Amino acid sequence: MRIQAIAANTFRETIRDRVMINILLFAVGLILLSLIIGDWSLGQQVKVIKDLGLSAMSVFGLLIAVFIGIRLMVQELERRTIYILASKPVHRWEIVVGKFLGLASTLAINVVLMTAALWAVDYVMEGRIDIGLIPAIVLIYVEILLIVAFAIFFSSFISPTIGAIMTLSVFIVGHLSDFLREYVEIYPDQGFHWFLKAVYYIVPNLEKLNMKIAVVEHLEQPPHVFAYGLLYGLAYLSLILMLSILLYQKRDF
Amino acid sequence: MAIQTEQLTKIYTEVTKGGLVQKKRTGVRDLNLEVKTGEVFAFLGPNGAGKSTTIKLLTRLIFPTNGRAFVMGIPTARRVAMRRVGYLPEQPNIYGYLTGREFLHYVAKLCGLSNTDARNQAEILIRQVGLEGRADSHVRSYSRGMTQRLGLAQALVHDPDLLILDEPLSNLDPIGRKEVRDLILELKKQGKTIFFSSHILSDAELVADRVGILNMGKLIRTGKMDALDAARTSSVEITFQTDETTRARMDLTHWDAVCQDMNIMIRIEDAGDIPKTLKQIEQWGGKLVSVIPQRQSLEEYFMAELGR
Numbered sequence: 001m002r003i004q005a006i007a008a009n010t011f012r013e014t015i016r017d018r019v020m021i022n023i024l025l026f027a028v029g030l031i032l033l034s035l036i037i038g039d040w041s042l043g044q045q046v047k048v049i050k051d052l053g054l055s056a057m058s059v060f061g062l063l064i065a066v067f068i069g070i071r072l073m074v075q076e077l078e079r080r081t082i083y084i085l086a087s088k089p090v091h092r093w094e095i096v097v098g099k100f101l102g103l104a105s106t107l108a109i110n111v112v113l114m115t116a117a118l119w120a121v122d123y124v125m126e127g128r129i130d131i132g133l134i135p136a137i138v139l140i141y142v143e144i145l146l147i148v149a150f151a152i153f154f155s156s157f158i159s160p161t162i163g164a165i166m167t168l169s170v171f172i173v174g175h176l177s178d179f180l181r182e183y184v185e186i187y188p189d190q191g192f193h194w195f196l197k198a199v200y201y202i203v204p205n206l207e208k209l210n211m212k213i214a215v216v217e218h219l220e221q222p223p224h225v226f227a228y229g230l231l232y233g234l235a236y237l238s239l240i241l242m243l244s245i246l247l248y249q250k251r252d253f
Numbered sequence: 254m255a256i257q258t259e260q261l262t263k264i265y266t267e268v269t270k271g272g273l274v275q276k277k278r279t280g281v282r283d284l285n286l287e288v289k290t291g292e293v294f295a296f297l298g299p300n301g302a303g304k305s306t307t308i309k310l311l312t313r314l315i316f317p318t319n320g321r322a323f324v325m326g327i328p329t330a331r332r333v334a335m336r337r338v339g340y341l342p343e344q345p346n347i348y349g350y351l352t353g354r355e356f357l358h359y360v361a362k363l364c365g366l367s368n369t370d371a372r373n374q375a376e377i378l379i380r381q382v383g384l385e386g387r388a389d390s391h392v393r394s395y396s397r398g399m400t401q402r403l404g405l406a407q408a409l410v411h412d413p414d415l416l417i418l419d420e421p422l423s424n425l426d427p428i429g430r431k432e433v434r435d436l437i438l439e440l441k442k443q444g445k446t447i448f449f450s451s452h453i454l455s456d457a458e459l460v461a462d463r464v465g466i467l468n469m470g471k472l473i474r475t476g477k478m479d480a481l482d483a484a485r486t487s488s489v490e491i492t493f494q495t496d497e498t499t500r501a502r503m504d505l506t507h508w509d510a511v512c513q514d515m516n517i518m519i520r521i522e523d524a525g526d527i528p529k530t531l532k533q534i535e536q537w538g539g540k541l542v543s544v545i546p547q548r549q550s551l552e553e554y555f556m557a558e559l560g561r
Contacts, residue, residue, distance in 0.1 A: 001362065002365065005359055005363055006363070009351075081347065083340075084347070089336045089365065
Protein backbone atom coordinates (compact mmCIF):
# COMPACT_ATOMS: atom_id res chain seq x y z
CA MET A 1 0.00 0.00 0.00
CA ARG A 2 2.79 2.43 0.89
CA ILE A 3 4.75 1.36 -2.18
CA GLN A 4 1.60 1.85 -4.23
CA ALA A 5 1.18 5.37 -2.83
CA ILE A 6 4.79 6.29 -3.61
CA ALA A 7 4.54 4.73 -7.08
CA ALA A 8 1.29 6.59 -7.81
CA ASN A 9 2.83 9.89 -6.73
CA THR A 10 5.95 9.28 -8.82
CA PHE A 11 3.78 8.41 -11.79
CA ARG A 12 1.83 11.62 -11.30
CA GLU A 13 5.10 13.57 -11.15
CA THR A 14 6.88 11.96 -14.09
CA ILE A 15 3.92 11.82 -16.45
CA ARG A 16 3.84 15.64 -16.34
CA ASP A 17 7.59 15.99 -16.88
CA ARG A 18 8.23 18.31 -19.79
CA VAL A 19 11.47 16.60 -20.79
CA MET A 20 9.65 13.31 -20.99
CA ILE A 21 6.75 14.72 -22.99
CA ASN A 22 9.11 16.40 -25.45
CA ILE A 23 11.18 13.25 -25.98
CA LEU A 24 8.02 11.19 -26.37
CA LEU A 25 6.49 13.57 -28.92
CA PHE A 26 9.75 13.58 -30.83
CA ALA A 27 9.91 9.77 -30.82
CA VAL A 28 6.30 9.35 -31.93
CA GLY A 29 6.83 12.03 -34.60
CA LEU A 30 9.93 10.25 -35.87
CA ILE A 31 8.13 6.91 -36.05
CA LEU A 32 5.31 8.51 -38.02
CA LEU A 33 7.85 10.28 -40.21
CA SER A 34 9.39 6.92 -41.04
CA LEU A 35 6.58 6.62 -43.61
CA ILE A 36 8.53 9.13 -45.69
CA ILE A 37 11.98 7.78 -44.83
CA GLY A 38 10.82 4.26 -45.70
CA ASP A 39 9.94 5.50 -49.17
CA TRP A 40 13.62 6.07 -49.88
CA SER A 41 14.52 2.40 -49.36
CA LEU A 42 13.22 0.58 -52.38
CA GLY A 43 11.55 -2.72 -51.61
CA GLN A 44 12.61 -2.59 -48.00
CA GLN A 45 10.16 0.07 -46.74
CA VAL A 46 8.35 -2.06 -44.20
CA LYS A 47 11.55 -3.53 -42.73
CA VAL A 48 13.21 -0.12 -42.55
CA ILE A 49 10.15 1.38 -40.87
CA LYS A 50 9.96 -1.40 -38.28
CA ASP A 51 13.68 -1.29 -37.65
CA LEU A 52 13.62 2.48 -37.29
CA GLY A 53 10.54 2.34 -35.08
CA LEU A 54 12.03 -0.21 -32.70
CA SER A 55 15.36 1.63 -32.58
CA ALA A 56 13.54 4.89 -31.84
CA MET A 57 11.70 3.16 -29.01
CA SER A 58 14.97 1.91 -27.59
CA VAL A 59 16.96 5.14 -27.92
CA PHE A 60 14.24 7.54 -26.80
CA GLY A 61 13.21 5.18 -24.03
CA LEU A 62 16.85 5.22 -22.95
CA LEU A 63 16.94 9.04 -22.94
CA ILE A 64 13.80 9.25 -20.81
CA ALA A 65 15.12 6.53 -18.48
CA VAL A 66 18.44 8.34 -18.00
CA PHE A 67 17.18 11.89 -17.62
CA ILE A 68 14.19 11.13 -15.44
CA GLY A 69 15.73 8.10 -13.70
CA ILE A 70 18.76 10.05 -12.55
CA ARG A 71 16.56 12.82 -11.12
CA LEU A 72 14.10 10.44 -9.52
CA MET A 73 15.79 10.31 -6.11
CA VAL A 74 18.05 13.35 -6.56
CA GLN A 75 15.09 15.73 -6.86
CA GLU A 76 13.61 14.40 -3.65
CA LEU A 77 16.92 15.15 -1.94
CA GLU A 78 17.58 18.52 -3.56
CA ARG A 79 14.05 19.80 -2.98
CA ARG A 80 14.13 18.30 0.52
CA THR A 81 10.75 16.63 -0.05
CA ILE A 82 12.53 13.47 1.14
CA TYR A 83 12.34 14.84 4.71
CA ILE A 84 8.59 14.37 4.83
CA LEU A 85 8.66 11.10 2.89
CA ALA A 86 11.47 9.38 4.83
CA SER A 87 10.25 10.51 8.26
CA LYS A 88 6.98 8.65 7.79
CA PRO A 89 6.72 5.02 8.90
CA VAL A 90 8.03 3.75 5.56
CA HIS A 91 11.05 1.56 4.87
CA ARG A 92 13.82 3.05 2.76
CA TRP A 93 13.46 0.13 0.34
CA GLU A 94 9.79 0.99 -0.11
CA ILE A 95 10.80 4.47 -1.23
CA VAL A 96 13.29 3.15 -3.81
CA VAL A 97 10.96 0.43 -5.11
CA GLY A 98 7.94 2.75 -5.10
CA LYS A 99 9.77 5.40 -7.08
CA PHE A 100 11.08 2.79 -9.50
CA LEU A 101 7.59 1.35 -10.08
CA GLY A 102 6.15 4.84 -10.58
CA LEU A 103 8.63 5.62 -13.33
CA ALA A 104 8.21 2.11 -14.74
CA SER A 105 4.48 2.86 -15.14
CA THR A 106 5.22 6.11 -16.96
CA LEU A 107 7.69 4.33 -19.22
CA ALA A 108 5.13 1.59 -19.91
CA ILE A 109 2.74 4.23 -21.21
CA ASN A 110 5.55 5.67 -23.35
CA VAL A 111 6.30 2.28 -24.86
CA VAL A 112 2.59 1.67 -25.49
CA LEU A 113 2.25 5.04 -27.27
CA MET A 114 5.37 4.44 -29.37
CA THR A 115 4.14 0.94 -30.22
CA ALA A 116 0.76 2.39 -31.23
CA ALA A 117 2.55 4.86 -33.52
CA LEU A 118 4.64 2.08 -35.04
CA TRP A 119 1.64 -0.15 -35.60
CA ALA A 120 -0.28 2.77 -37.14
CA VAL A 121 2.53 3.23 -39.67
CA ASP A 122 2.70 -0.53 -40.17
CA TYR A 123 -1.05 -0.60 -40.84
CA VAL A 124 -0.72 2.12 -43.46
CA MET A 125 2.08 0.19 -45.17
CA GLU A 126 0.91 -3.40 -44.84
CA GLY A 127 -2.78 -3.10 -44.10
CA ARG A 128 -2.21 -5.10 -40.89
CA ILE A 129 -0.31 -4.83 -37.66
CA ASP A 130 2.66 -7.05 -36.97
CA ILE A 131 2.18 -8.57 -33.52
CA GLY A 132 5.43 -10.46 -34.07
CA LEU A 133 7.15 -7.26 -32.86
CA ILE A 134 5.88 -7.81 -29.30
CA PRO A 135 8.81 -9.92 -27.96
CA ALA A 136 11.30 -7.28 -29.14
CA ILE A 137 9.17 -4.49 -27.64
CA VAL A 138 8.88 -6.30 -24.29
CA LEU A 139 12.67 -6.72 -24.18
CA ILE A 140 13.16 -3.05 -25.09
CA TYR A 141 10.95 -2.17 -22.12
CA VAL A 142 12.94 -4.44 -19.80
CA GLU A 143 16.15 -2.85 -21.10
CA ILE A 144 14.77 0.62 -20.36
CA LEU A 145 13.83 -0.49 -16.83
CA LEU A 146 17.32 -1.88 -16.35
CA ILE A 147 18.73 1.51 -17.35
CA VAL A 148 16.40 3.20 -14.82
CA ALA A 149 17.73 0.85 -12.13
CA PHE A 150 21.29 1.84 -13.04
CA ALA A 151 20.33 5.53 -12.98
CA ILE A 152 18.88 5.14 -9.46
CA PHE A 153 21.96 3.19 -8.41
CA PHE A 154 24.45 5.79 -9.66
CA SER A 155 22.40 8.69 -8.30
CA SER A 156 22.74 7.24 -4.81
CA PHE A 157 26.42 8.04 -4.55
CA ILE A 158 27.57 10.35 -7.37
CA SER A 159 26.42 13.65 -8.85
CA PRO A 160 23.53 13.61 -11.34
CA THR A 161 25.74 14.64 -14.28
CA ILE A 162 28.34 11.96 -13.69
CA GLY A 163 25.54 9.52 -12.91
CA ALA A 164 23.90 10.27 -16.28
CA ILE A 165 27.24 9.75 -18.07
CA MET A 166 27.81 6.47 -16.22
CA THR A 167 24.30 5.26 -17.04
CA LEU A 168 24.72 6.12 -20.74
CA SER A 169 28.08 4.32 -20.63
CA VAL A 170 26.34 1.19 -19.28
CA PHE A 171 23.98 1.33 -22.26
CA ILE A 172 26.78 1.73 -24.79
CA VAL A 173 29.17 -0.79 -23.22
CA GLY A 174 26.25 -3.17 -22.62
CA HIS A 175 25.59 -3.25 -26.36
CA LEU A 176 29.29 -3.74 -27.11
CA SER A 177 29.60 -6.59 -24.64
CA ASP A 178 30.14 -9.32 -27.24
CA PHE A 179 32.73 -7.17 -28.99
CA LEU A 180 34.47 -6.62 -25.67
CA ARG A 181 34.67 -10.35 -24.99
CA GLU A 182 36.09 -11.03 -28.45
CA TYR A 183 38.64 -8.25 -28.03
CA VAL A 184 39.82 -9.68 -24.69
CA GLU A 185 40.10 -13.14 -26.24
CA ILE A 186 42.03 -11.92 -29.28
CA TYR A 187 44.41 -9.62 -27.37
CA PRO A 188 44.83 -11.28 -23.96
CA ASP A 189 48.18 -9.59 -23.28
CA GLN A 190 47.00 -6.00 -23.38
CA GLY A 191 47.85 -3.99 -20.27
CA PHE A 192 44.25 -3.13 -19.56
CA HIS A 193 43.09 -6.67 -20.24
CA TRP A 194 41.93 -7.18 -16.64
CA PHE A 195 39.97 -3.94 -16.75
CA LEU A 196 38.10 -4.89 -19.93
CA LYS A 197 37.41 -8.32 -18.48
CA ALA A 198 36.00 -6.74 -15.30
CA VAL A 199 33.81 -4.40 -17.36
CA TYR A 200 32.59 -7.36 -19.41
CA TYR A 201 31.53 -9.23 -16.28
CA ILE A 202 30.01 -6.24 -14.43
CA VAL A 203 28.07 -4.51 -17.20
CA PRO A 204 25.02 -6.44 -18.42
CA ASN A 205 25.11 -7.78 -21.94
CA LEU A 206 22.27 -5.75 -23.41
CA GLU A 207 22.49 -7.61 -26.71
CA LYS A 208 20.71 -10.44 -24.90
CA LEU A 209 17.72 -8.11 -24.78
CA ASN A 210 17.96 -7.20 -28.46
CA MET A 211 15.52 -9.08 -30.66
CA LYS A 212 14.97 -6.21 -33.10
CA ILE A 213 16.66 -7.79 -36.12
CA ALA A 214 15.10 -11.18 -35.43
CA VAL A 215 11.54 -9.83 -35.40
CA VAL A 216 12.01 -7.42 -38.29
CA GLU A 217 13.64 -10.05 -40.49
CA HIS A 218 11.21 -12.73 -39.27
CA LEU A 219 14.15 -14.95 -38.33
CA GLU A 220 13.31 -18.24 -36.70
CA GLN A 221 14.02 -17.92 -32.98
CA PRO A 222 13.72 -20.71 -30.44
CA PRO A 223 11.28 -19.58 -27.70
CA HIS A 224 13.92 -19.77 -25.01
CA VAL A 225 15.80 -16.81 -26.56
CA PHE A 226 13.02 -14.45 -25.52
CA ALA A 227 12.49 -16.17 -22.15
CA TYR A 228 16.23 -16.14 -21.42
CA GLY A 229 16.53 -12.46 -22.36
CA LEU A 230 13.53 -11.60 -20.19
CA LEU A 231 14.85 -13.48 -17.16
CA TYR A 232 18.38 -12.15 -17.67
CA GLY A 233 17.09 -8.58 -17.78
CA LEU A 234 14.79 -8.95 -14.79
CA ALA A 235 17.47 -10.69 -12.71
CA TYR A 236 20.02 -7.96 -13.45
CA LEU A 237 17.43 -5.30 -12.75
CA SER A 238 16.59 -6.85 -9.37
CA LEU A 239 20.26 -7.05 -8.48
CA ILE A 240 20.92 -3.39 -9.30
CA LEU A 241 17.78 -2.30 -7.45
CA MET A 242 18.89 -4.28 -4.40
CA LEU A 243 22.30 -2.60 -4.50
CA SER A 244 20.57 0.80 -4.71
CA ILE A 245 18.40 -0.12 -1.73
CA LEU A 246 21.49 -1.10 0.25
CA LEU A 247 23.05 2.27 -0.51
CA TYR A 248 19.92 4.23 0.42
CA GLN A 249 19.31 2.11 3.51
CA LYS A 250 22.03 3.82 5.53
CA ARG A 251 22.23 7.10 3.71
CA ASP A 252 21.86 10.34 5.64
CA PHE A 253 19.25 12.71 4.22
CA MET B 254 9.17 9.74 28.38
CA ALA B 255 8.34 11.16 24.95
CA ILE B 256 11.96 11.68 23.91
CA GLN B 257 15.07 10.22 25.45
CA THR B 258 18.57 10.36 24.07
CA GLU B 259 21.65 8.66 25.48
CA GLN B 260 25.06 10.01 24.52
CA LEU B 261 23.62 10.80 21.11
CA THR B 262 26.40 11.86 18.78
CA LYS B 263 26.56 12.71 15.13
CA ILE B 264 29.84 13.41 13.42
CA TYR B 265 29.59 14.32 9.76
CA THR B 266 32.35 13.35 7.39
CA GLU B 267 32.72 15.85 4.61
CA VAL B 268 34.80 14.95 1.60
CA THR B 269 36.44 17.90 -0.11
CA LYS B 270 38.99 18.63 -2.83
CA GLY B 271 37.91 15.93 -5.23
CA GLY B 272 37.51 13.28 -2.56
CA LEU B 273 41.10 13.62 -1.34
CA VAL B 274 40.50 15.30 2.01
CA GLN B 275 38.07 14.09 4.64
CA LYS B 276 36.91 16.61 7.17
CA LYS B 277 35.02 15.75 10.35
CA ARG B 278 32.35 18.07 11.67
CA THR B 279 30.39 17.64 14.86
CA GLY B 280 26.63 17.87 14.54
CA VAL B 281 25.82 16.99 18.14
CA ARG B 282 27.97 15.38 20.80
CA ASP B 283 26.96 13.25 23.80
CA LEU B 284 23.45 14.60 23.90
CA ASN B 285 21.44 13.39 26.88
CA LEU B 286 17.98 14.81 26.61
CA GLU B 287 14.66 13.94 28.18
CA VAL B 288 11.31 15.33 27.16
CA LYS B 289 8.33 14.29 29.24
CA THR B 290 5.03 13.19 27.78
CA GLY B 291 2.54 16.02 27.40
CA GLU B 292 4.96 18.92 27.66
CA VAL B 293 5.92 21.61 25.18
CA PHE B 294 9.68 21.63 24.95
CA ALA B 295 11.55 24.40 23.15
CA PHE B 296 14.92 23.45 21.78
CA LEU B 297 16.86 26.69 21.55
CA GLY B 298 20.17 27.59 20.05
CA PRO B 299 21.78 29.80 17.45
CA ASN B 300 21.96 28.73 13.82
CA GLY B 301 24.36 25.82 13.41
CA ALA B 302 24.05 24.76 17.06
CA GLY B 303 22.90 21.24 16.09
CA LYS B 304 19.13 21.61 16.53
CA SER B 305 18.25 20.30 13.08
CA THR B 306 20.82 17.50 13.40
CA THR B 307 19.15 16.36 16.63
CA ILE B 308 15.74 16.52 15.01
CA LYS B 309 16.93 14.56 11.99
CA LEU B 310 18.37 11.92 14.32
CA LEU B 311 15.03 11.68 16.12
CA THR B 312 13.14 11.30 12.84
CA ARG B 313 15.47 8.70 11.26
CA LEU B 314 16.59 11.01 8.46
CA ILE B 315 20.19 10.56 9.57
CA PHE B 316 21.85 7.90 11.66
CA PRO B 317 23.86 8.46 14.85
CA THR B 318 27.62 7.98 14.93
CA ASN B 319 27.21 6.97 18.54
CA GLY B 320 24.52 6.77 21.21
CA ARG B 321 20.82 6.01 21.04
CA ALA B 322 17.52 7.81 20.84
CA PHE B 323 14.02 6.76 21.83
CA VAL B 324 10.70 8.32 20.92
CA MET B 325 7.67 7.32 22.96
CA GLY B 326 9.85 4.57 24.40
CA ILE B 327 10.66 3.02 21.01
CA PRO B 328 14.25 3.11 19.67
CA THR B 329 14.43 5.37 16.61
CA ALA B 330 16.37 2.59 14.90
CA ARG B 331 12.97 0.95 14.42
CA ARG B 332 10.68 2.19 11.68
CA VAL B 333 7.56 1.72 13.83
CA ALA B 334 8.78 4.54 16.07
CA MET B 335 7.70 6.95 13.35
CA ARG B 336 4.07 5.86 13.75
CA ARG B 337 4.04 7.84 16.98
CA VAL B 338 5.84 10.89 15.58
CA GLY B 339 4.70 13.76 13.39
CA TYR B 340 7.51 15.84 11.93
CA LEU B 341 7.50 19.29 10.37
CA PRO B 342 10.80 20.09 8.62
CA GLU B 343 12.23 23.61 8.63
CA GLN B 344 10.67 25.55 5.74
CA PRO B 345 8.94 22.45 4.43
CA ASN B 346 9.11 21.76 0.73
CA ILE B 347 6.02 20.15 -0.64
CA TYR B 348 5.42 18.73 -4.13
CA GLY B 349 4.22 21.77 -6.08
CA TYR B 350 2.31 19.69 -8.62
CA LEU B 351 -0.05 18.34 -5.96
CA THR B 352 -2.99 20.17 -4.45
CA GLY B 353 -3.10 20.51 -0.67
CA ARG B 354 -5.81 17.86 -0.50
CA GLU B 355 -3.90 15.44 -2.78
CA PHE B 356 -0.78 15.91 -0.69
CA LEU B 357 -2.51 15.16 2.62
CA HIS B 358 -4.18 12.14 1.06
CA TYR B 359 -0.79 10.90 -0.17
CA VAL B 360 0.88 11.38 3.21
CA ALA B 361 -2.03 9.65 4.96
CA LYS B 362 -1.57 6.65 2.66
CA LEU B 363 2.14 6.63 3.48
CA CYS B 364 1.15 6.34 7.11
CA GLY B 365 -0.91 3.29 6.31
CA LEU B 366 -4.41 4.80 6.37
CA SER B 367 -7.07 3.26 4.13
CA ASN B 368 -8.42 5.30 1.22
CA THR B 369 -11.56 6.32 3.11
CA ASP B 370 -9.69 7.18 6.32
CA ALA B 371 -7.09 9.11 4.33
CA ARG B 372 -9.79 11.17 2.65
CA ASN B 373 -11.59 11.86 5.92
CA GLN B 374 -8.40 12.73 7.76
CA ALA B 375 -7.34 15.10 4.96
CA GLU B 376 -10.71 16.82 5.22
CA ILE B 377 -10.47 17.25 9.01
CA LEU B 378 -6.93 18.63 8.85
CA ILE B 379 -7.72 21.03 6.02
CA ARG B 380 -10.30 22.58 8.33
CA GLN B 381 -8.06 22.44 11.39
CA VAL B 382 -5.27 24.42 9.72
CA GLY B 383 -7.66 26.76 7.92
CA LEU B 384 -6.97 25.80 4.31
CA GLU B 385 -10.59 25.15 3.31
CA GLY B 386 -10.62 27.72 0.51
CA ARG B 387 -7.32 26.62 -1.04
CA ALA B 388 -7.31 22.85 -0.55
CA ASP B 389 -7.76 22.21 -4.26
CA SER B 390 -5.12 24.68 -5.45
CA HIS B 391 -1.67 23.47 -6.37
CA VAL B 392 0.82 23.78 -3.52
CA ARG B 393 3.14 25.79 -5.78
CA SER B 394 0.62 28.65 -5.56
CA TYR B 395 0.63 28.67 -1.73
CA SER B 396 2.14 31.43 0.36
CA ARG B 397 4.83 30.53 2.88
CA GLY B 398 2.33 30.66 5.72
CA MET B 399 -0.07 28.36 3.91
CA THR B 400 2.74 25.91 3.11
CA GLN B 401 3.71 25.95 6.78
CA ARG B 402 0.15 25.19 7.81
CA LEU B 403 -0.06 22.38 5.26
CA GLY B 404 3.26 21.12 6.64
CA LEU B 405 1.75 21.05 10.11
CA ALA B 406 -1.30 19.25 8.79
CA GLN B 407 0.84 16.51 7.24
CA ALA B 408 2.64 16.07 10.57
CA LEU B 409 -0.75 15.45 12.22
CA VAL B 410 -2.17 13.16 9.58
CA HIS B 411 -1.69 9.91 11.53
CA ASP B 412 -2.66 11.46 14.87
CA PRO B 413 0.81 11.10 16.43
CA ASP B 414 1.50 11.42 20.17
CA LEU B 415 4.68 13.39 19.64
CA LEU B 416 5.17 16.34 17.32
CA ILE B 417 8.68 17.34 16.33
CA LEU B 418 8.66 20.75 14.71
CA ASP B 419 11.81 22.28 13.24
CA GLU B 420 11.64 26.08 13.42
CA PRO B 421 7.83 26.11 13.04
CA LEU B 422 7.56 29.85 13.59
CA SER B 423 10.37 31.18 11.47
CA ASN B 424 9.69 32.95 8.18
CA LEU B 425 6.09 33.66 9.12
CA ASP B 426 4.40 37.01 9.42
CA PRO B 427 3.07 38.00 12.87
CA ILE B 428 -0.42 36.67 12.12
CA GLY B 429 0.98 33.39 10.81
CA ARG B 430 3.14 33.05 13.93
CA LYS B 431 0.21 33.62 16.20
CA GLU B 432 -1.85 31.04 14.31
CA VAL B 433 0.91 28.44 14.62
CA ARG B 434 1.47 29.27 18.30
CA ASP B 435 -2.25 28.89 18.96
CA LEU B 436 -2.22 25.58 17.14
CA ILE B 437 0.68 24.36 19.28
CA LEU B 438 -1.20 25.29 22.45
CA GLU B 439 -4.34 23.63 21.12
CA LEU B 440 -2.39 20.44 20.40
CA LYS B 441 -0.95 20.56 23.89
CA LYS B 442 -4.49 20.71 25.27
CA GLN B 443 -5.22 17.55 23.28
CA GLY B 444 -2.43 15.85 25.25
CA LYS B 445 0.25 15.81 22.57
CA THR B 446 3.90 16.27 23.35
CA ILE B 447 5.50 19.02 21.31
CA PHE B 448 9.20 19.37 20.77
CA PHE B 449 10.10 22.38 18.69
CA SER B 450 13.32 24.06 17.77
CA SER B 451 13.66 27.78 17.48
CA HIS B 452 16.19 30.53 17.42
CA ILE B 453 13.47 33.05 18.21
CA LEU B 454 13.43 33.19 21.98
CA SER B 455 10.12 34.95 22.43
CA ASP B 456 8.43 31.93 20.83
CA ALA B 457 9.71 29.74 23.60
CA GLU B 458 8.58 32.23 26.21
CA LEU B 459 5.02 32.17 24.89
CA VAL B 460 4.39 28.46 24.48
CA ALA B 461 7.05 26.29 26.13
CA ASP B 462 6.91 24.49 29.48
CA ARG B 463 10.60 23.63 29.37
CA VAL B 464 13.57 24.68 27.31
CA GLY B 465 16.89 23.22 26.34
CA ILE B 466 19.73 25.38 25.12
CA LEU B 467 22.12 23.87 22.62
CA ASN B 468 25.34 25.41 21.40
CA MET B 469 28.05 23.99 19.16
CA GLY B 470 26.53 20.54 19.35
CA LYS B 471 26.36 20.43 23.15
CA LEU B 472 23.39 20.80 25.44
CA ILE B 473 24.36 23.54 27.85
CA ARG B 474 21.19 23.93 29.90
CA THR B 475 17.70 22.54 30.29
CA GLY B 476 15.07 23.78 32.65
CA LYS B 477 11.50 24.77 33.27
CA MET B 478 10.37 28.02 31.79
CA ASP B 479 9.58 29.49 35.25
CA ALA B 480 13.01 28.44 36.53
CA LEU B 481 14.47 30.19 33.53
CA ASP B 482 12.45 33.28 34.45
CA ALA B 483 13.92 33.17 37.97
CA ALA B 484 17.42 32.69 36.62
CA ARG B 485 16.97 35.75 34.46
CA THR B 486 16.04 37.94 37.46
CA SER B 487 19.20 39.95 38.01
CA SER B 488 17.97 42.39 40.70
CA VAL B 489 14.85 43.72 42.41
CA GLU B 490 13.92 47.39 42.63
CA ILE B 491 11.83 48.39 45.65
CA THR B 492 10.33 51.85 45.63
CA PHE B 493 8.71 53.56 48.62
CA GLN B 494 7.57 57.03 49.65
CA THR B 495 8.56 58.89 52.73
CA ASP B 496 8.26 62.39 54.25
CA GLU B 497 10.85 65.03 55.17
CA THR B 498 11.10 63.97 58.83
CA THR B 499 11.44 60.30 58.14
CA ARG B 500 13.89 60.96 55.33
CA ALA B 501 16.17 62.81 57.74
CA ARG B 502 16.19 59.87 60.17
CA MET B 503 17.08 57.25 57.55
CA ASP B 504 20.60 55.93 57.10
CA LEU B 505 20.96 54.78 53.48
CA THR B 506 24.74 54.49 53.41
CA HIS B 507 24.66 50.65 53.18
CA TRP B 508 21.96 50.55 50.55
CA ASP B 509 22.07 50.86 46.79
CA ALA B 510 19.50 53.62 46.84
CA VAL B 511 18.41 56.45 44.60
CA CYS B 512 16.37 59.33 46.04
CA GLN B 513 14.11 61.55 43.99
CA ASP B 514 11.99 64.03 45.91
CA MET B 515 10.20 61.92 48.49
CA ASN B 516 10.52 58.71 46.45
CA ILE B 517 13.32 56.32 47.31
CA MET B 518 14.26 53.37 45.14
CA ILE B 519 16.40 50.61 46.63
CA ARG B 520 18.02 48.01 44.42
CA ILE B 521 18.84 44.59 45.90
CA GLU B 522 20.77 41.91 44.02
CA ASP B 523 19.30 38.89 45.75
CA ALA B 524 15.53 38.33 45.62
CA GLY B 525 15.89 36.46 48.94
CA ASP B 526 16.57 39.79 50.63
CA ILE B 527 13.13 41.19 49.78
CA PRO B 528 11.42 40.34 53.14
CA LYS B 529 14.28 41.80 55.14
CA THR B 530 14.23 44.98 53.05
CA LEU B 531 10.47 45.39 53.33
CA LYS B 532 10.71 45.03 57.10
CA GLN B 533 13.34 47.78 57.21
CA ILE B 534 11.17 50.10 55.10
CA GLU B 535 8.29 49.46 57.52
CA GLN B 536 10.53 50.34 60.46
CA TRP B 537 11.51 53.58 58.72
CA GLY B 538 7.82 54.33 58.31
CA GLY B 539 8.00 54.35 54.52
CA LYS B 540 4.99 53.73 52.28
CA LEU B 541 5.64 50.94 49.78
CA VAL B 542 5.04 51.88 46.13
CA SER B 543 6.36 48.95 44.11
CA VAL B 544 8.54 45.83 44.09
CA ILE B 545 9.81 45.23 40.53
CA PRO B 546 12.11 42.34 39.60
CA GLN B 547 14.62 43.45 36.98
CA ARG B 548 15.05 40.76 34.35
CA GLN B 549 17.65 40.23 31.72
CA SER B 550 15.97 40.12 28.36
CA LEU B 551 15.77 36.56 27.10
CA GLU B 552 18.34 37.54 24.49
CA GLU B 553 20.76 38.80 27.14
CA TYR B 554 20.27 35.66 29.20
CA PHE B 555 20.71 33.48 26.14
CA MET B 556 23.92 35.26 25.11
CA ALA B 557 25.25 34.96 28.65
CA GLU B 558 24.52 31.22 28.65
CA LEU B 559 26.17 30.73 25.29
CA GLY B 560 29.18 32.67 26.45
CA ARG B 561 29.80 30.37 29.43
